[in-house]
Amino acid sequence: MKLTKQEVQQVAELASLALSDDEINRMAQDLDNILIHVDKLSELDTSGVEPMAQVLYEAGETATLREDRERAPLGNTAALANAPLAGGGYFKVPKVIERS
Amino acid sequence: MNLSEHTIDSIRAGLLGKQFTATELAVQALAYAQAENPKTNAYLTFSPDRALSTALEVDKKIAAGEDPGALAGVPIAIKDVILTRGVRTTCASRLLERYIPPYDATAVQRIEQAGGVILGKTNCDEFAMGSSNENSAFGPVRNPVALDRVPGGSSGGSAAVVAQGTAVLSLGSDTGGSIRQPASFCGVTGVTPTYGRVSRYGLTAFASSLDHIGPFSRSVRDSATLLRVIAGHDEMDATSAFAPVPDYTAALDGNIRGMKIGLPREYFENLASETGDLILRAVDVLKKLGCETQEIRLPHTPYAIACYYVIATAEASSNLARYDGVRYTSRADARDTLSDMYRVTRGEGFGAECKRRIMLGTYVLSAGYYDAYYLKAQKVRSLIARDYAEAFEQVDAIVGPVSPFPAFKLGEKVDDPVSMYLSDIYTITGDLAGVPCMSVPCGTTADGLPVGLQIFTRHFNETAMFRVADAYQKASN
Numbered sequence: 001m002k003l004t005k006q007e008v009q010q011v012a013e014l015a016s017l018a019l020s021d022d023e024i025n026r027m028a029q030d031l032d033n034i035l036i037h038v039d040k041l042s043e044l045d046t047s048g049v050e051p052m053a054q055v056l057y058e059a060g061e062t063a064t065l066r067e068d069r070e071r072a073p074l075g076n077t078a079a080l081a082n083a084p085l086a087g088g089g090y091f092k093v094p095k096v097i098e099r100s
Numbered sequence: 101m102n103l104s105e106h107t108i109d110s111i112r113a114g115l116l117g118k119q120f121t122a123t124e125l126a127v128q129a130l131a132y133a134q135a136e137n138p139k140t141n142a143y144l145t146f147s148p149d150r151a152l153s154t155a156l157e158v159d160k161k162i163a164a165g166e167d168p169g170a171l172a173g174v175p176i177a178i179k180d181v182i183l184t185r186g187v188r189t190t191c192a193s194r195l196l197e198r199y200i201p202p203y204d205a206t207a208v209q210r211i212e213q214a215g216g217v218i219l220g221k222t223n224c225d226e227f228a229m230g231s232s233n234e235n236s237a238f239g240p241v242r243n244p245v246a247l248d249r250v251p252g253g254s255s256g257g258s259a260a261v262v263a264q265g266t267a268v269l270s271l272g273s274d275t276g277g278s279i280r281q282p283a284s285f286c287g288v289t290g291v292t293p294t295y296g297r298v299s300r301y302g303l304t305a306f307a308s309s310l311d312h313i314g315p316f317s318r319s320v321r322d323s324a325t326l327l328r329v330i331a332g333h334d335e336m337d338a339t340s341a342f343a344p345v346p347d348y349t350a351a352l353d354g355n356i357r358g359m360k361i362g363l364p365r366e367y368f369e370n371l372a373s374e375t376g377d378l379i380l381r382a383v384d385v386l387k388k389l390g391c392e393t394q395e396i397r398l399p400h401t402p403y404a405i406a407c408y409y410v411i412a413t414a415e416a417s418s419n420l421a422r423y424d425g426v427r428y429t430s431r432a433d434a435r436d437t438l439s440d441m442y443r444v445t446r447g448e449g450f451g452a453e454c455k456r457r458i459m460l461g462t463y464v465l466s467a468g469y470y471d472a473y474y475l476k477a478q479k480v481r482s483l484i485a486r487d488y489a490e491a492f493e494q495v496d497a498i499v500g501p502v503s504p505f506p507a508f509k510l511g512e513k514v515d516d517p518v519s520m521y522l523s524d525i526y527t528i529t530g531d532l533a534g535v536p537c538m539s540v541p542c543g544t545t546a547d548g549l550p551v552g553l554q555i556f557t558r559h560f561n562e563t564a565m566f567r568v569a570d571a572y573q574k575a576s577n
Contacts, residue, residue: 008459011459011462011466014462015446015459016439017443017446017455017458018444018447019447020447023455027455027459030517031456031460033517033518034409034460034517037405037406037521038410038464039406040403041406041407041410041480042472042476044400044403044480046479046483049479050482051478051481052481052482053478055295055296055309055534064338064339066335074202079202081200082200082427082428083426083427083429084429093426093438093441094438094441095437096437
């Protein structure tokens with residue numbers, strides 16, 4: 001299995017990660033090495049085995065639903081306190097839609 | 101004041117016997133921790149205001165004759181992936197260098213309600229990803245036992261502060277061994293409770309189906325006390341379990357006669373000789389205490405690392421998507437388009453290991469690979485969990501090594517991610533199965549490097565695990 005530079009670049013796009021050329025080359029090599037190890041999983045016959053998505057414990061279906069009552073929210077000021085850029089009570093981001 | 105001679109009980113006795121106040125202890129502990137910190141870089145942030153205000157509350161309660169709480173006045177450090185309201189929480193990442201959480205993790209809240217005095221936040225691998233604490237954006241932690249060596253990871257700082265005597269207790273988090281491995285490298289006790297035992301509300305998510313919060317301490321007894329304080333259902337975490345929390349310390353009578361202990365064959369093959377010798381010596385101590393030992397099998401162990409690095413990175417790639425320059429303090433100076441802002445913020449902000457795991461996780465979840473990697477790994481996870489279930493039909497506890505080798509030198513493995521990943525072989529299966537497990541010190545190598553004995557028990561049976569660990573610790577001292 002050999003990951004091409006182009007494949008790595010595509011994954012980086014999916015992950016929203018800007019990587020330098022050096023990083024892409026290094027990443028191609030690292031991911032290859034890891035995936036060679038991961039391919040070990042294909043040795044195992046898992047037909048008929050259920051996937052384990054979560055560690056389960058004994059509890060009823062609605063056990064984790066909490067009581068539906070009013071409670072104080074975090075509040076706008078606290079929620080925005082760590083924003084790199086805020087304004088008018090909102091998180092501000094660069095322009096998404098251009099006006100024509 | 102060096103805290104290494106202190107325990108929860110000794111502090112309680114000192115407070116109630118008026119030998120010192122919680123405030124005096126907090127002031128001295130902070131001064132000592134701050135003075136000693138440059139040696140190890142174990143603390144990233146100190147929280148004197150918070151420490152002193154809790155200490156004052158404890159002193160008031162004692163003066164009023166009220167119960168000051170199970171952790172009254174005890175100096176505690178918190179891994180910097182666990183949120184502390186008003187106290188910077190960085191996850192050891194440049195991205196969160198200036199992040200001040202607006203709320204407390206449930207575990208932190210419970211510690212302070214019990215009178216625990218939070219001295220500060222401990223260094224770790226960035227977003228808890230690593231096995232050596234060398235992936236911190238704020239520099240590695242040095243092992244207090246041997247300063248040229250790593251403390252283990254990812255909770256390296258939390259292990260180091262207890263070993264160094266700059267905290268009595270600490271909290272860490274464990275996703276693939278991040279509590280037990282540093283505990284073994286630094287010669288302290290570290291506990292990964294059953295999945296769901298401790299609320300993760302306020303724990304920065306790495307891999308949600310594997311993340312645990314757990315205690316570090318010198319003595320097994322102190323970890324048992326701390327776990328009891330932080331354990332139990334929390335309505336803020338839907339994965340936290342309803343199972344009742346027993347009084348763990350009440351069961352620590354040192355008598356484990358007749359207990360059946362399993363030794364997994366897969367854990368004793370290929371074991372570096374010195375570590376292997378120390379583990380076998382610990383097994384002899386358990387036999388002398390009246391335990392019956394037998395060889396067992398955990399046959400899917402050789403597949404655990406591959407399984408883990410698919411599941412953990414897939415979950416991480418999704419959990420770390422939130423650090424995109426919108427809500428969490430850091431934004432790159434790339435304002436042309438929103439997507440450029442995301443890409444550059446993340447590209448500049450994450451360190452190499454986080455990027456590697458985000459990339460791997462995104463790859464295994466991407467179209468065409470999901471079945472081959474992610475679904476396959478989840479099925480293998482079922483087989484690993486089944487290994488434990490079958491083993492626990494024969495035995496009450498399983499013991500083995502925590503790590504194939506003791507603490508390695510700083511820089512020794514940084515350029516070889518696969519070899520770093522492989523060092524987690526004995527800890528990862530416990531997280532995948534969700535069973536409680538811990539590391540208890542079991543001696544040192546000829547070079548003076550600590551080795552940890554790992555103990556596993558059935559889901560929610562931390563009591564049995566603590567009983568074995570405590571009896572061993574008392575017998576070996």
